[in-house]
Amino acid sequence: MDASTLSPLLPKALQAVRQAGEIIKDHWDRPRDIRRKGRIDLVTQTDLAVERALIDSLAPLVPEATFLAEESATKLEPGRLTWIIDPLDGTTNFAHHVPFVASSVALWCEGRTVLGIVNAPILGETFWAVEGAGAFMNHQPMRVSEVDNLEDSLVATGFPYSVREDIRPIMEDFESVVMSTQGVRRPGAAAVDLAYVASGRFDAFYEMRLKPWDTAAGWLLVREAGGRVSSFDPNVPYALGSPTILASNGLLHEAVGGLLRR
Numbered sequence: 132m133d134a135s136t137l138s139p140l141l142p143k144a145l146q147a148v149r150q151a152g153e154i155i156k157d158h159w160d161r162p163r164d165i166r167r168k169g170r171i172d173l174v175t176q177t178d179l180a181v182e183r184a185l186i187d188s189l190a191p192l193v194p195e196a197t198f199l200a201e202e203s204a205t206k207l208e209p210g211r212l213t214w215i216i217d218p219l220d221g222t223t224n225f226a227h228h229v230p231f232v233a234s235s236v237a238l239w240c241e242g243r244t245v246l247g248i249v250n251a252p253i254l255g256e257t258f259w260a261v262e263g264a265g266a267f268m269n270h271q272p273m274r275v276s277e278v279d280n281l282e283d284s285l286v287a288t289g290f291p292y293s294v295r296e297d298i299r300p301i302m303e304d305f306e307s308v309v310m311s312t313q314g315v316r317r318p319g320a321a322a323v324d325l326a327y328v329a330s331g332r333f334d335a336f337y338e339m340r341l342k343p344w345d346t347a348a349g350w351l352l353v354r355e356a357g358g359r360v361s362s363f364d365p366n367v368p369y370a371l372g373s374p375t376i377l378a379s380n381g382l383l384h385e386a387v388g389g390l391l392r393r
Contacts, residue, residue: 132212132240137261140192140238144248145259147188148236151181152252155219155232159253175225178202181218181234189214193238201344207372209343213239217344221320230254235322237347239371247348249326258326260355266329275358275380276331284334284383287316287324291340300392304337307390325349328378329356335379335387337363343371353378363391 158177182202190196199209200216209215214236219225221232230253238246245262258273260266266273278284286308290301309315316333318324322345324336329352350369353360361368363375365388377388 132238132245134261134263137238137246138264141246141259141261143192144189144236144238144246145257147185147192148234148248148250149252149257150188151184151218151234152250152257154181154184155225155234155252159228175219175222177225178219178222182216185216185218185234185236186214189216189236196238199239199343201342204344207343209239209371211241215239215244215344215347217322217342220322220345221318224319229319231318231320231323233320233322233326235344235348237351239347244347244351247351249322249348249352251323251326256326258329258352260329260351262351262355264355266352266355268326268330273330273356275329275353275356276334277382278334278380279382281311281383281386282313284312284387285314285316285332286312286387287318287327287333287336289317289319289321289324289338289341291338293340297339301339304391308337308387311390321345322349325378326352328358328380329353331356331380335377335383337375337377337387337391339363339375341376346376347371349378350376357381359384361388363388 196212197210198214217235225232233251236248237244249258258268327333328336359381360378
């Protein structure tokens with residue numbers, strides 16, 4: 132798919148994602164119906180409703196595309212042409228009424244993301260990018276930050292659901308980063324973290340054990356906003372589903388990568 136195909140598709144995809152975001156807003160003040168997929172991995176009826184709405188609205192836009200969506204996925208590998216969906220990134224935030232929640236939607240085509248949308252409906256912000264056409268937030272172009280000094284940088288991270296098993300490397304990395312930067316933030320939604328790197332609010336973001344639906348859209352946002360994405364090792368390219376991800380404004384990439392365990 133190229134720009135001539137994606138340009139007319141983008142408004143329809145944005146409409147579908149924003150309409151699904153209305154479900155999140157409508158459910159925001161309702162009682163939560165929460166169940167556990169794991170010890171600290173939650174799912175709500177809102178996750179399921181948003182995923183269904185997105186699949187129903189996106190399917191007609193690209194009839195030949197398959198779906199890889201968090202709540203219905205039976206595998207982690209997308210097909211040649213696949214919509215990759217996280218209906219409600221930040222479910223734990225949603226359960227606790229913390230507004231850092233988002234829907235992440237990416238169109239994957241032959242090994243790369245060609246269209247990515249991150250919609251944070253409670254915050255009133257939608258971020259999107261089309262391959263080769265730049266990145267935008269609420270119709271305004273966005274760029275990564277120009278911070279090039281580690282001590283002036285604000286870095287984001289997240290903790291995986293395997294936090295008990297991985298606590299030592301997590302805390303070693305956290306200590307290295309927090310001691311070397313201006314600060315570390317942990318909003319709890321990787322799609323939002325990546326969008327914030329793309330918009331210049333965060334200078335870098337790192338996390339381990341993320342799933343394809345966590346990163347597929349945000350990965351493109353950062354690249355199209357002029358940033359860089361790799362594994363924790365800056366010399367190892369990021370691939371969908373890689374065990375680690377490091378996204379930055381590019382200027383700090385090597386420096387932040389040097390603080391993280393391989």
